[in-house]
Amino acid sequence: MNQPLVQKAIAAGLLPADAQIETPESRPWPVVLLTALGAWLAAIPLLIVIGMMLGDTLIHSVAGPYFVGILVLAAAILLLRGQDIPLFVEQLAIPALMVGPALIAYGLFTHLPSALACTMLALLAGGLTWAIPRPWLRVLLGAASAALTGCAMLIWIKNGHSDAYSGLWLALHSMLLLWLLASAVQYKIFNDGGKALIAAAFESFFTGWLLVILAGLAFSSGMTFLAGASLSNSVFAEIMHEAAPHSATSHSLFALSSSLFALAAALLLGRNWPLLRSYAVAALILAALSWLMPALGAVLLALSISLIAGRWRSASSAGLAGAWIIGAFYYQLDWTLTNKALLFMLAGSLLGALAWRALAPASASIAPAQNPRQKIGIALTAACVLLIANIGIWQKENLIAHGQPLYIPLAPADPRSLMQGDFMQLNFQIPFDTPSVSDISHPSRPFLIMKRDSQNIGSAQRIDHGEPLAADEFKIELSPKNGHWVLVTDAWFFKESEARRWAQARYGEFRVMPDGKALLVGLKGEGMKGL
Structure with a gap:
């Protein structure tokens, strides 16, 4: 039905000549899942047999890991680039796609400094993005490239004797700047139907890149509210505690940068959505919160760009990361619980008042007449809540007395x-x-x-x-x-x-x-x- 429209877009130069509408997946998901599981189980002995055929001497030689890794990786790429390949064959290629780079990584970390090895592997992940036409795999490759880039930056920054939090903050925000640069390049250069394939690869790769940045920013903020109670004894929580800042205001430069990022996010939203300009107070509130939470400003900037570009999944991820960071402020020990409660109460009240101001006219114009039964139901519900709460209080007081x-x-x-x-x-x-x-x-x-x-x-x-x-x-x-x-x-x-x-x-x-x-x-x- 949409094929004539595609032909017109090709004739107008908006799409490449070989563009076509993808056929929706017709296989039931249980069949896909079972087929993939069978392929993974079959791939394990297959890779073992290949390793035995190549021999232990070749694997442990200087060039062996690179030779075997490139060989396995090339086979995986050829399989994944095939047109209309069976699902089982495609899933056989995924383990090979992991084993090939793993062997190359073994050789690189053996013969090169760790920072250089991470950099080369990050570049390899970027190169594979252009070789493999699978959007979901490109997202994973982007995430792998971002993680490796971050590791290389952390190793380099650590040599400058920075503390753990400073190093992580600098690495994550450097990666964010690279993502901003890539987004600008995509918008200025690849915002053309003739370059749609390149733009698609860019989009998938840097989506994975952004997800790693958001996860890292949330991780750097420490354990969030309520999650700390359930994970307080886990190794993951201990690692997060070590990485988190011990004081929300201990890095003034980071706090200032975070506030500037938040203001930049507000300016971008105001520029693209003029109706938001009348709510500049909200931007000031978020900028103030970003001063106290050095990772929040970058998340708000990523959120605003994702919203403007219509990247709703990325925007949802940024919103989740922002909620995590705000919740992590609960564990900042240089603020008392009373002061933290007052801060959030003030910020929440102001933001709530702005939201009420925005929604009140529309609500007044479309609100239906309230049914008396609804009023009675609300009153009974409130009475029940108060009754249950007071019964519990009375029981405790009776026990104490x-x-x-x-x-x-x-x-x-x-x-x-x-x-x-x-x-x-x-x-x-x-x-x-x-x-x-x-x-x-x-x-x-x-x-x-x-x-x-x-x-x-x-x-x-x-x-x-x-x-x-x-x-x-x-x-x-x-x-x-x-x-x-x-x-x-x-x-x-x-x-x-x-x-x-x-x-x-x-x-x-x-x-x-x-x-x-x-x-x-x-x-x-x-x-x-x-x-």
Whole structure:
């Protein structure tokens, strides 16, 4: 149906003479997935056989890795450049496309300095982009080229004795400048239908390049809000903590550059979308936030360019990276939680007011008359929310007022960590292992059988299995945490700058009800001394 339109575009010089409409994929995705899996499994023994045929001596010789790598890579390129090749053959070429550069990389890192080897491999990935007409593979090659370029820059910057964060910031922003230059070249030179194939290769390659930059900028900001709680003990979180800045304002030059990038993003959007010019206050707010978050300005600039160019997937990735960076500011320890809350409340209120101002006229003109039932429903929902919240508050207050006091000794926690300046990890002395949450013998919450002495200091005896309690025994309910049952909680929150005070804690102070419900209400020091 669109073929006559394509012919007219070719006649007008907007498209090359061999341009044609791609035929949509007609194979069901399960068939594609199973075929690809079979190809990968078949490729592994095939590559092993090829390696055995070439021999160990050739692989370990000076020219061997390059010879074998180029041979395997050439075979992969020939397969991928074929027209209408079967899916199985195409998937056989993908492992070869990985093994060939891997062998070349082995030779380069063996015989050349690491920075030079990374640079040459980045250039190789760029060259493969023009040789392989597969958009999704070009995106991956662009990402590989960007990662290798970043590694080369980091090695070079490290020789200048920069700290880890400074080196990463400089490398990522240098890569961003290269992406901006490439985008300008694409717009000025390849914005012509006759060069559509070149522009397509450029687009796919530098999409992968941009994705690596965005991921690196998010990584350089550290762990983001909420993700830090679930990943705080992972190796990934530790690496992010080392790479992140220890102070949001410790690099004034980076902060200034970030603000300038944010203002440049606003200018580009205002130039292309004049309606946004009346909301310049939003640009100033984002520029101020970018000063405090040195990676945010670059992300905003990438977001604005992606929006202007209609690259919606890249824009979505930039938006996600921006949200991550803003959330990471929660862990900047040179700001108190109160000041951070006030900052975000002020920025959010101003941006919300601007959004309300923009949407209010349109909403007023199209808003339908509100049904009385809707008003009743909203009122009932709000009442239910308040009722449930107040019931929970009443239960906790009743437990504190009427629960029996109990003190449980603290055991050393490894590590006894302080998170975001207001959190202490707790570990209570229980001389035996508690069951796993996944233990099917405990479909509901288990109870811990304890005794208390004359000072109300409790000592754990055993896990409750339904046997009768002795006269001096009582039970306390366990709570699930990180795959195990813990004694009510494993954390104690306190005001910032009070870490030294609470580090003297030796006992946890609980209130316990006869049914086993318990609540941690405080910590005590040596000799039950209040803290």
